[in-house]
Amino acid sequence: MSIKSNKYIPFFTPKISSEEIKSLNKTVKAGWISSQGKIIETFENKFAKIHKIKYAIATSNCTTSLHLALLSLDIGKGDEVICPNLTFISPANMIALTGAKLVLVDVQNDNFCICLKDLEKKITKKTKAIIIVHPFGYPVDINKIKKVVQNKKIKIIEDVAESIGAKVGDKLCGTIGDVSCFSFFANKIITTGEGGMILTNKKKIYEKIKLLRDHGMTKEKRYYHQILGFNYRMTAMQAAIGLAQINKLKDILKKKKLIKKNYIRYLNAKTFDIFPKTKNVSSVEWFVTITFKKQNLRNKFIKYMEYKKIECRPMIFPVSFAKHFKNDFHKKNFINSYNISLNSVHLPSSLNLNIKDIKLVANLINTWEENIKL
Ligand SMILES: Cc1ncc(COP(=O)(O)O)c(C=O)c1O
Structure with a gap:
């Protein structure tokens, strides 16, 4: 059966409505276009309050937040810092930028979280911190990691770029580690265009980050x-959009859950798994992700969907695949990261999707193998 449709469905488009525009207009008209203006503090305070955390520091993005978080823990040459191999590259790059040694750990097949067994093997006397990435809306059970590092003076940085609103037990991601970093890039759960936030309960970390963010x-x-510091500040314009967005967080998370639920309802998931395979955690939905059970289908699938005007996005490559890290790591030590990366694809995941769009995408997926010579 060949499904006919002329509708183009993009992988992701941000949803900016009148509330964000109104808030932005008000700030711009008042003359607050750079990194001064009360609205930045208001945004920080609101973010801290939601997370029940003492200190919040707004930044230019999550990458600079990670850099500041690492520096606030005095990480540098001679130290080792662990992070998962299957993540967007920012945490790994920022570890390398501090001069510390990047130590990569493989991930689990069922939920793409950092693998606890591999992590334990990679801890040495030089390990100073671990960056825990909560992947694709899934909350890593940090309490288990805390047990592994207890009495070892190893700090935990949470990267919550993809998972704002997810919970470990009754605690929001980003509230358990020593310091945590968030992203408000256009495709994130809430957006400020570009932007980031750091949370911590520790005054010393907070004060150092504030200094570093603003040229020292x-x-x-x-x-x-x-x-020696940087300019990693957020602008008032970003904060204005962020404040309007954060008021919608609950609704956004609800809508994203519904999108995922409808995909699950209409997809015939025989030849692929829908992420995550693990159930009963307080995850949030960022992108809807499927992983083919057979090798070498993913790219053919993306091409087929492109031909049908549906934009899908391939999964990120493992960090160890990057040209500048390639020589330091062996592929054979990261089997899961490579398998997930090469066989996974993100389906259209915008808040603007309606039920008709989801049915169309699901029907195309359910019939694509019949319609293509493999
Ligand atoms: C896990 C993770 N960390 C960090 C980042 C970097 O975020 P930003 O674009 O705000 O620097 C991203 C962006 O996609 C991410 O997914």
Whole structure:
């Protein structure tokens, strides 16, 4: 059966409505277009309150947040920092940027989380921190990792870029580690265009991050630079959009759950698994992801869907696949990361999707193998 449709369905489009535009207009009209203006603090306070955390620091993006988080823990040359191999590359790049040694750990097949057994093997006396990435809306059970590192003085940084709103037990992701980092890039659960946030309960970390974010300057003595710092600040314009977005967080998470539920309802998942295979956790839905059980189908599938005007996105490559890290790691030590990466694809996942769109995409997926010579 060949399904006919002329509708183009993009992989992702952000949903910016009148509330965000109104908030942005108000800020711009008041003259707050750079990184000063009360609205940034208001956004920080709101984010901290939702997470029941003492300190929030708004930043230019999650990548710079990760850099600041690592530096706030005094990480540098001679240290080792662990992160999962299947993640967007930011945490790995930021570890390398500090001068510390990047130690990669494979992930689990069922939920793409960092593999606890592999993690235990990779801890050494030089391990100073672990970056835990909550992958694709799935909450890593940090309590288990905390047990592994207890009495070892190893710090935990949570990367919550893809999983705002997910919970470990009754605690939101980003509230259990020493410091946590969030992203508000256009395709994230809430967006400010570009943007990031750091959370911590520790005053010392908070104060160091605030210094580093703003050229190493204190508020008390302007243009006096206490330490080598950066400009990793958020603008008031971003904060204005962020405030409007955060008011919608609950609704966004609900709508995303419904999109996933409808995909599950209409997809005939025989030849692939729908992420995650593990159930009964308080995950959130970021992208809808499927993983083919057979090798070498993924790229053919993406091409077929492209021909049908449906944009799907291939899964990220493992960190160890990057040209600048390739020589430091052996593929054979990261079998799961490579298998998941090469056989997984994200389906259209915008908030703008309606039930008709989802049915169309699901029908195309259910019949694609009949319609293509493999
Ligand atoms: C897990 C993870 N960490 C960090 C980032 C980087 O976020 P940003 O684009 O805000 O720097 C991303 C972005 O996709 C991500 O998925």
